[in-house]
Structures are given as C-alpha cells and as structure tokens.
Amino acid sequence: MNVYQQELLKRITIIPGLMSGKPTIRGMRFPVGDILEMLANGMSENSILEQHPILEKEDISAALLYASLKMKNTVVIHAA
Template sequence: MDAKQQELLNRITIKSGLMGGRPTVRSLRFPVSDILELLASGLTEAEILEQHPILEQLDIQAALLYASMKVKNTAVIYAA
C-alpha cells in the first residue's frame, strides 16, 4: 500500500460508539456504505457532494478504496 492509499484510508474510522461500529468517514455520522449506495444508485461524485456538503471528494475516494480492500480481503490495520 502506498502513502496516498494510506492517507485515504486514514479518513475511514471505526468507533464502537459511533454508528454501531460501522466504518464512517472522518468520524462523522456518515457510513461508508451510504456513499457506496449513493454511487450505486447512479449519482455522480459532484451530485453527492452537492447533496451532502459535509463530505469531501477525498471521502468518496476513501470509501471506494476501503470497499475495494475489503472485497479483496486485504487486512486494514488502524492505529489508535
């Protein structure tokens, strides 16, 4: 994993008391799965960012990278 990928993954947080421990973006109450569902529904990045101003473009990239790594069954390690 290169430095850019690690920087993106640092945007994904998992906290037991937040959203039931589901992966979220930057400790916000915005789950990674919601970003993926918005993309799957056909919304563009621009549309998502317009509808959800709390998000940043890098958050969407981070969600996609995280999902890709989970599908590949790659270990993602978080340092607290």
C-alpha cells in the same frame, strides 16, 4: 499500498458506539456504506458532494478504496 492510499484510509474510522461500529467518514455519523450505495444508485461524485457538503472528494475515494480492500480480504488496521 502507496502513500496516497494510506492517507485516504486515514479518513475511514471505526469507533465503537458510533453507528454501531460501522466504518464511517472522518469520525462523523456518515457511514462508508451510504457513499457506496449512492454511487451504486447512479449518483455522480459531484451530486453527492452537492447534497452532502460535509463530505470532501477524498472521502468518496476513501470509501471506494476501503470497499475494494475489503473485497480483496486485505486487512486494514485502524490505529486510534
């Protein structure tokens, strides 16, 4: 994993008690799964960013990377 990917993954947080411990973006109440669902429904990155100004372009990239690693069964360690 390269340095850029490591930095992206820092945007993904898992906090017990926040969104039932689901992975979220930067500790906010915005689940990674919601971003993935919007993309799967055909929303463009620009459309997502326009409709959710709290998000940044890198948040979408981080969500995709996180999902990719989970599908590959790669262990992602989150330090608090």
